[in-house]
Amino acid sequence: MNKPIASEHGPHQLKYRPDVDGLRAVAVICVVLFHAFPTLLPGGFVGVDIFFVISGYLITSIIVSDVDDDKFSFLTFYARRVRRIFPALLTVLVACLVAGWFLLLSDEYEQLGKHVAGGGAFIANFIFWKEANYFDTGANTKILLHLWSLGVEEQYYLVWPAIVWAAWRTRLNLALVTIVLLLASFAFNLHIAPLNPPAAFYSPFSRFWELSAGGLLAYIPQLRPALLRESLSAPMANAASLIGSLMIGVAVLMITPKVIFPGWWAVLPVLGTCLMVLAGQQALVNSHALSNKYVVGIGLISYPLYLWHWPLLAFAHNVYDNPSALLRGELVAASVTLAWATYRLVERPIRYGKSFRVARIAGLAAAMACIGLFGVYDFLAAGIPGRLKDRAEYAAYFEGYLYDASKHTQERAEISQNQCNFYSWNSPFPTNGPRDAIDPECYVRHTAKSVLILGDSNAADLYYGLKQVLPAEISTLLIFSSGCPVRPLNDAQIKEDHCNMTNHFALDRIKQDPPDVVLMSSNSSFDIDYIRNYSATIRKLGVKHIFVLGQRPHWKPYLYKTIMKSYWYSTPRYIPGHQDNELLALGEKFESRLKSNEPFEYVEQRSAFCNADGCLTYLGDDRKSGLITFDDAHLRPFASVYLAEKQLAPLIINALRGEEANATAH
Numbered sequence: 001m002n003k004p005i006a007s008e009h010g011p012h013q014l015k016y017r018p019d020v021d022g023l024r025a026v027a028v029i030c031v032v033l034f035h036a037f038p039t040l041l042p043g044g045f046v047g048v049d050i051f052f053v054i055s056g057y058l059i060t061s062i063i064v065s066d067v068d069d070d071k072f073s074f075l076t077f078y079a080r081r082v083r084r085i086f087p088a089l090l091t092v093l094v095a096c097l098v099a100g101w102f103l104l105l106s107d108e109y110e111q112l113g114k115h116v117a118g119g120g121a122f123i124a125n126f127i128f129w130k131e132a133n134y135f136d137t138g139a140n141t142k143i144l145l146h147l148w149s150l151g152v153e154e155q156y157y158l159v160w161p162a163i164v165w166a167a168w169r170t171r172l173n174l175a176l177v178t179i180v181l182l183l184a185s186f187a188f189n190l191h192i193a194p195l196n197p198p199a200a201f202y203s204p205f206s207r208f209w210e211l212s213a214g215g216l217l218a219y220i221p222q223l224r225p226a227l228l229r230e231s232l233s234a235p236m237a238n239a240a241s242l243i244g245s246l247m248i249g250v251a252v253l254m255i256t257p258k259v260i261f262p263g264w265w266a267v268l269p270v271l272g273t274c275l276m277v278l279a280g281q282q283a284l285v286n287s288h289a290l291s292n293k294y295v296v297g298i299g300l301i302s303y304p305l306y307l308w309h310w311p312l313l314a315f316a317h318n319v320y321d322n323p324s325a326l327l328r329g330e331l332v333a334a335s336v337t338l339a340w341a342t343y344r345l346v347e348r349p350i351r352y353g354k355s356f357r358v359a360r361i362a363g364l365a366a367a368m369a370c371i372g373l374f375g376v377y378d379f380l381a382a383g384i385p386g387r388l389k390d391r392a393e394y395a396a397y398f399e400g401y402l403y404d405a406s407k408h409t410q411e412r413a414e415i416s417q418n419q420c421n422f423y424s425w426n427s428p429f430p431t432n433g434p435r436d437a438i439d440p441e442c443y444v445r446h447t448a449k450s451v452l453i454l455g456d457s458n459a460a461d462l463y464y465g466l467k468q469v470l471p472a473e474i475s476t477l478l479i480f481s482s483g484c485p486v487r488p489l490n491d492a493q494i495k496e497d498h499c500n501m502t503n504h505f506a507l508d509r510i511k512q513d514p515p516d517v518v519l520m521s522s523n524s525s526f527d528i529d530y531i532r533n534y535s536a537t538i539r540k541l542g543v544k545h546i547f548v549l550g551q552r553p554h555w556k557p558y559l560y561k562t563i564m565k566s567y568w569y570s571t572p573r574y575i576p577g578h579q580d581n582e583l584l585a586l587g588e589k590f591e592s593r594l595k596s597n598e599p600f601e602y603v604e605q606r607s608a609f610c611n612a613d614g615c616l617t618y619l620g621d622d623r624k625s626g627l628i629t630f631d632d633a634h635l636r637p638f639a640s641v642y643l644a645e646k647q648l649a650p651l652i653i654n655a656l657r658g659e660e661a662n663a664t665a666h
Contacts, residue, residue: 017281018281018290018291018296019276019281019283019286019287019290019291020054020057020058020277020281020290020299021290021295021296021299021300021302022286022289022290022291022292022295022296022299023050023054023273023276023277023290023299024050024051024054024298024299024302025290025295025296025297025298025299025302026047026050026248026290026295027047027048027050027051027054027302028047028051028298028299028302028305028306029047029298030043030044030045030046030047030050030252031044031045031047031048031306031309032044032305032306032309032332032335033332034047035309035310035313036309036313036328036329036331036332037325037328038257041252041253042252042253042254042255042256042257043251043252043253043254043255043256044252045257046248046251046252046255046266046268046269047252047269048149049210049262049266049269049270049273050248050269050273051149051153051306052149052152052153052207052210052211052214052270053210053211053213053214053269053270053273053274053277054214054273054277055153055156055211055214056156056210056211056212056213056214056215056217057214057215057217057218057277058214059156059157059160059211059215060160060164060178060214060215060216060217060218060219061218062077062080063077063160063161063164063165064164064174064218064219067164067165067168072161072165074161074162074165077161078157079357079361081154081157082361082364082365083350083351083357083360083361083364084351085150085154085303086364086365086367086368087342087346087347087350087351087364088303088304088307088342088343088346088347089119089120089150089307089368090364090367090368090371091304091342091346092304092307092308092311092342093116093119093120093144093371094371095311096112096116096143096144096311097112097113097116097371097374097375097378099311099315100112100143100315101384101387103315103318103319104318104383105383105388105391105395105561105564105565106382106383106384106385106387106388106392106395106396106399107382107383107395107399107402107403108141108318108383109378109383109384109387110378110379110381110382110383111142111379111383112143112144112375112378112383113374113375113376113377113378113379113381113383114127114375114378114379115127115142115143115144115145115147115375116144116371116372116374116375116378117372117373117375117376117379118144118147118151118375119144119147119150119151120368120369120371120372120375121372122150122151122154122155123151123155124144124147124148124150124151125148125149125151125152125155125202125203125204126151126202128142128145128148128202129148129198129199129201129202129203129429129430130428130429130430132198132201132202132430138317140313140314140317141314141317141318141557142314143310143311143314143315143318144310144311145310145314146306146307146310148202151204152202152204152207152211153211155204156204156208156211160211160215163177163181164177174219175216175219178212178215178216178219179212179216181208181209181212182208182209182212182213182216183209184209185205185206185207185208185209185212186209188203188205188206189206189207189209189262189263189266190263190264192206193206193260193261193262193263194260194263195432195496196430196431196432197260197261197432198430199429199430200260200261200262200263201261201262206262207262209270210262210266210270213270213271213274214273214274214277216274217274217277217278220278232278232279232280232283234282234283237279237280237282237283237284238279238283238284238285240275240276240278240279240283241275241276241279241283241284241285241286242284242285243272243275244271244272244273244274244275244276244278244279244285245272245276245285245289246272247268247269247271247272247275248268248269248272248273248276250268251265251268251269251272252269255268276290300343301336301339301340301342301343303347304338304339304340304342304343304347305335305336305339307339307342308335308338308339308342309331309332309335309339312331312334312335312338313328313331316328316331318557319565321556321557321577321578321579322556322581350364382396382399388564391564391568394560394564394624395560395564397624398558398560398627398630398631401630401631402630402631411636411637414464414637414640415460415461415464415630415634415635415636415637415640416457416460416461417442417460417461417463417464417478417480419438419439419441419442420438420439420442420443420460420463420478420479420480421435421438421460421480421481421482422434422435422438422479422480422481422484422498422501422502422505423435423481423482423483423484423498424498425482432496432497432498432499433495433496433497433498434481434495434497434498434501434502435498438479438505442477442478442479443477443478443479443509444477444513445475445477445513445515446475447472447473447474447475448473449473449474449475449516449656450474450475450476450477450515450516450517451466451470451474451475451476451477451515451516451517451518451519451652452477452478452479452506452509452510452515452517452518452519453466453476453477453478453479453480453519453520453521454479454480454486454506454518454519454520454521455480455484455485455486455520455521455522456480456481456482456483456484456485456521456522456523456524457480457482457483457523457634458521458522458523458552458633458634459478459480459519459520459521459522460478460480461634461635461640462519462521462635462640462643462644462648463476463478463640464637464640464641465635465637465639465640465641465642465643465644465645465648466640466644466648466649466652468640468641468644469641469644469645469648469649470644470649470652470653471653474652474653474656475515477515479502479505479506479509480502481498481499481501481502483499483523484498484499484502484503485520485522485523485524485525485526486503486506486520486522486526486530486531486534487499487503487526487527487530488503488527488530489503489504489507491504507537507538510538510541510542510543511541514538514541514542514543515543516543516544516545516656517543517544517545517546517547517652517655517656518538518543518545518546518547519546519547519549519648519652520546520547520548520549520600521549521605522549523554523583523633524583524586525550525551525583525586525587525589525590526548526590528590528593528594531548531600532598532599532600535548535598535599535600536599539599544655545601545652545655545656546599546600546601547600547601547602547603547648547651547652548600548601548602548603549603549605550587550590550591550602550603550604550605550606551583551584551586551587551605551606552605552606552608552609552633552635553579553606553609553610553615553616553633554579554580554583554584554632554633555578555579555580555615555629555631555632555633556578556579556580556581556632557578557632558629558630558631558632559617559627559628559629559630559631559632560627560630562575562578563575563617563623563627566578571617571618571623572613572614572617573613573616573617573618574610574611574613574614574615574616574617575614575615575617576613576614576615577614579615580632591604601651603647603648603651605643605647607647608642608643608646608647609628609643616628619638619639619642626638628642
């Protein structure tokens with residue numbers, strides 16, 4: 001990027017610092033390794049936060065330098081941004097569209113078109129924020145997911161120059177303005193992170209404090225107390241660089257995707273980066289490690305490397321179920337090669353060329369507009385399904401379930417049972433807040449005997465089949481929330497979190513009117529210790545029989561996509577493999593800890609669908625109308641009836657008959 005300020009030469013003189021490029025290298029290496037090998041660096045995603053600090057520092061340095069010399073121009077500023085950002089981004093966007101034409105199915109290519117348009121308009125973070133709900137597709141298959149961070153940066157670049165210029169014209173203290181913005185953004189981050197994690201992650205308002213922290217460094221020469229004089233002393237600089245590098249190291253190794261982030265955790269990489277920039281290029285770590293020519297070389301290609309690595313990995317996840325470690329390593333190497341080529345052959349000639357600068361800016365802007373318009377067309381044309389030829393109609397049939405509320409309406413309703421769902425499934429933006437209420441028909445029995453189904457959407461799709469198969473004298477009830485298994489309650493967030501509301505409401509209903517049978521099912525298995533305690537609790541409340549279902553087949557990719565990509569010309573009744581190994585491992589872990597005297601009965605659900613040949617794909621004679629699931633695991637109504645008849649209804653009926661027999665015997 002543009003050359004930073006060297007603080008030891010005064011507040012507004014620009015001087016290249018190789019250690020800042022070295023810090024960029026650290027950031028991009030962390031991100032790439034995390035994406036390719038998530039268990040290697042569990043917190044590698046904080047590399048993005050390092051980038052934010054560096055960007056804030058460099059951009060503010062440039063703006064302040066120009067404003068101080070009374071030569072700041074918005075036109076010049078944004079022309080620099082276009083020359084810096086557009087060449088590599090355009091190259092990657094075009095490459096993704098071309099590769100996607102041949103490798104992606106229509107819904108995948110439609111999604112890519114939307115993301116290309118959002119990435120080209122630098123609003124990708126808002127698009128991904130809106131998509132970030134329970135029904136979202138897997139993150140590792142979104143080809144341009146990484147462009148969310150570029151959106152945040154560009155949104156900062158839109159507002160920050162105007163704020164600095166206005167503060168300068170009105171003689172406000174620029175450092176004080178930066179501190180106010182930083183504190184306001186940080187406070188919003190702390191407030192929203194536990195309540196709405198997607199908003200905290202993607203919103204520019206919860207991220208601007210990270211860029212502002214870097215921006216504040218541009219004023220440090222003005223803020224330093226007298227004892228620091230013109231620069232940090234060598235011992236203080238060395239201490240700052242060591243402490244900063246340790247903070248980044250701790251963040252990379254200790255922060256995981258499971259923590260609430262950004263929140264307080266983001267302070268570690270942000271403050272660590274600030275300390276390393278503040279230390280100066282002569283500090284111990286900066287001069288010996290970050291200024292190494294090979295590290296600097298990676299830093300110089302960090303932007304195209306960031307752009308290239310994720311699409312390559314995401315395409316691999318689209319084409320293969322679980323790309324091997326060897327393939328992922330090869331793709332990382334390929335991304336480095338592509339990044340170097342992009343830097344040398346595209347980025348540098350356009351960015352630093354002397355001739356026709358105005359024409360280059362206009363050409364880049366026009367090219368980005370054209371790419372964005374093609375993305376819009378692709379999205380509106382539903383992924384241009386004509387590319388698929390013989391598979392277009394098959395794909396459209398199942399995409400109707402996933403994306404078009406006007407299609408398969410009755411069957412969708414029978415699968416989703418949203419009248420019993422506390423999740424705010426129709427909210428315009430993702431939210432953790434629960435719906436006000438669910439339909440009383442979901443939880444009020446109408447007969448002497450009743451079965452209550454609890455869990456997430458993998459419990460909801462059991463409701464239709466059981467209601468059809470169980471005798472009329474048994475009431476079938478359902479209380480669930482998408483993405484929420486039976487789990488411990490947080491009483492402080494019952495009204496703020498749909499999972500807490502669901503589990504609170506279910507337990508309250510059991511207390512008021514205990515059902516004879518409780519059946520629990522979840523997409524991601526359960527915490528066995530909690531399920532033991534929960535089962536013992538509800539037994540004391542009057543529940544006589546408790547069934548906990550193990551994992552069902554979870555297809556990866558979606559079952560219809562598995563058939564289109566691997567079994568199109570010959571689709572067997574049972575297909576081996578193509579399962580989500582992470583979810584299966586959770587189920588196996590639960591099953592491995594079962595004891596002989598559990599307060600519930602464990603039901604191995606996979607046995608109803610799978611045998612030595614693989615797992616069941618379709619019922620009847622048609623692989624389209626008879627496919628058992630429209631996605632990875634949710635049972636279509638006839639498949640729900642199949643499971644109820646084959647496994648669940650007999651268990652429930654036998655349990656209730658045994659109860660009656662015992663009552664008669666006594």
